[in-house]
Amino acid sequence: MTLSAELILTVLPLTVCLYWFVWFLAEHRRADAAKKMLTVFFGVCSILYFCHTLLYHRYVETGLPTPLEALWAACSLSVYPIYFLYICRLTAQPASPRLTVRLLAPGLLVALAILCWNNETTDSVRQALNALQVLCVVVFGYRRLRGFDRKLTELYAETEDKSVLPIRILLVAVLLTSISSFVLNILGRDYVITNHGMIPFALVPMAVLLFVLGYIGSKRSFRVEQFLTDNPEETPPDAPAENKELGAKIEHLMVTEAYYLHQNVTLMDVARKVGSCRTYVSNYINQELRCSFSDYVNRLRIEHAKMVMMQHERHGSDSKFSAIALNVGFSGEQSFYRNFRKFVGMTPMAWLEQQRSKASAATAL
Numbered sequence: 001m002t003l004s005a006e007l008i009l010t011v012l013p014l015t016v017c018l019y020w021f022v023w024f025l026a027e028h029r030r031a032d033a034a035k036k037m038l039t040v041f042f043g044v045c046s047i048l049y050f051c052h053t054l055l056y057h058r059y060v061e062t063g064l065p066t067p068l069e070a071l072w073a074a075c076s077l078s079v080y081p082i083y084f085l086y087i088c089r090l091t092a093q094p095a096s097p098r099l100t101v102r103l104l105a106p107g108l109l110v111a112l113a114i115l116c117w118n119n120e121t122t123d124s125v126r127q128a129l130n131a132l133q134v135l136c137v138v139v140f141g142y143r144r145l146r147g148f149d150r151k152l153t154e155l156y157a158e159t160e161d162k163s164v165l166p167i168r169i170l171l172v173a174v175l176l177t178s179i180s181s182f183v184l185n186i187l188g189r190d191y192v193i194t195n196h197g198m199i200p201f202a203l204v205p206m207a208v209l210l211f212v213l214g215y216i217g218s219k220r221s222f223r224v225e226q227f228l229t230d231n232p233e234e235t236p237p238d239a240p241a242e243n244k245e246l247g248a249k250i251e252h253l254m255v256t257e258a259y260y261l262h263q264n265v266t267l268m269d270v271a272r273k274v275g276s277c278r279t280y281v282s283n284y285i286n287q288e289l290r291c292s293f294s295d296y297v298n299r300l301r302i303e304h305a306k307m308v309m310m311q312h313e314r315h316g317s318d319s320k321f322s323a324i325a326l327n328v329g330f331s332g333e334q335s336f337y338r339n340f341r342k343f344v345g346m347t348p349m350a351w352l353e354q355q356r357s358k359a360s361a362a363t364a365l
Contacts, residue, residue, distance in 0.1 A: 010056045012207040014049035017042050020214030032223040034089040038214075041082045045210065048075035052203075066118050070111040073126050077107030080133040083174075087141045090164060091148035092224050092231075106133075134178040138171050145171070150292075154282055155231055157265040157297035160335050162222040170213060177205050230266055231278075246284050249274040260300040261329045267293045298339045301328045305336070306344075309352055321348050 021042035024035060031039070051072035055064055064072060081103035088095045095103070106129050113122045145168045152159045253259045253273050262269075270293075271278045285296050305328045312319045325336030340348050 009203055011053055013203055013210060014046065014053050016207050016210045016214070017045040017049055020210070020218070021046050023214070023218060027218075032089075032225055033094065034086060034220075034224055035217060037082065037086040037089045038217045041079065041086055042210075042214065044075050044078050044082060048072065048079060051075070066115060069118060070114040073114055073122075074107040074111035077110055077126060077129055077133065078104055080130070080137045081107070084137045084141055087137075087144055087167070089224060090167065091144045092227050093144060093148075131178075134175065138175045142168055142171050151231070152227075153292040153294040154286070155227075155267045155293065157260070157294055157301075157329070158331055158335050159294055160331075160338070162227075166216050170209075170216065173209055173212075177209050230268055232268075243284060243288060246274065246276055246280060247288060249276070250281065250284065254297070254300060258300075258304070260297045261304070261327075263326075263329050263331055265297055265329065297329075299343050301330060302340055302343045304328045305340070305348070306351070309348065310355065313352070313355065319348070319352060324348075 021039065024031065024039040024042060028036065028039060051064060051068055054068065055072075059065070059068075063069070084103065085095055085100065110122060110126050110129065113125070145164045149159070149163055149165060149168075152162050156162060250270065253270065259265065259270070259273065267278055267282055271281045274281065282293060285291065285293050289296055291299070305324050308324055308327065309319045321336060322333045325333045328336075330336040330339070337347065340346075340351070344351055346354070
């Protein structure tokens with residue numbers, strides 16, 4: 001590996017972290033709580049990979065000086081807890097001050113231990129704690145994200161721009177990338193530094209992961225504050241309305257009045273319209289209709305879309321799916337296509353072709 005290529009690869013994670021740190025810092029005033037925590041995350045990552053860069057280029061022979069070693073260890077044991085705090089903010093479940101202290105304490109304690117007793121034992125403790133952190137962040141973070149996605153389907157008809165599924169997938173990537181880091185830790189930093197071919201294996205996957213993390217975070221437009229506004233705390237009445245009566249009101253609103261044709265329908269909107277509380281409406285849809293609020297609304301939209309498509313077919317006019325999507329309440333064509341495939345099992349065009357084939361076969365008979 002040439003010197004220039006090695007230099008680029010070793011500073012790649014630092015460059016990525018600095019780029020996103022500056023980007024999120026510039027957006028700080030307009031950012032929600034989750035993005036502000038992501039700013040802290042990339043700031044700490046920048047310090048971590050700055051120490052990495054010094055190690056690869058300045059302190060190859062001697063290793064990092066003890067103060068820098070302590071700083072590196074503190075950052076190394078802080079990035080995963082901070083990422084978990086980001087997940088907490090993202091899912092509208094901010095960690096308590098006590099939990100925050102517990103999450104960040106190991107990094108500070110190990111850094112203090114390195115300052116006092118810098119030996120192999122402290123490094124082994126750091127590695128063990130790091131492995132435990134990754135496992136806990138992936139497991140508990142994934143649970144929080146999955147639970148939040150479930151809440152979104154109970155509250156909103158459309159969740160495409162709100163879902164945290166990409167971040168759930170990213171957690172799996174974090175686990176896989178961390179496994180490679182653990183292998184390198186077992187081999188030892190001296191081995192990685194002296195064997196230049198290991199540098200891409202050590203740094204490039206993490207640089208890519210960090211860039212994708214920053215990109216997903218920067219593109220996320222749904223704000224935690226909006227979720228809290230749409231999902232306020234409520235105290236249900238002592239006795240719920242009769243299921244039959246509540247069900248009749250919901251059916252009249254959604255089916256007879258076709259309230260599903262409105263865009264951005266939320267569970268709170270439906271609860272207000274039927275004069276009930278959000279909890280009872282949600283329980284009725286979940287338990288009696290055996291589906292989520294999102295599926296309930298979008299299934300009605302798809303059935304209406306099928307009817308509109310057949311009307312166009314009978315009149316010999318083209319079915320413009322983008323227009324149909326908006327007319328039946330979807331925010332866009334992509335959401336329409338996804339839900340059509342989900343409930344019908346095929347694309348709108350394939351379904352239309354199927355109906356044409358059935359009509360031709362019936363005519364032939």
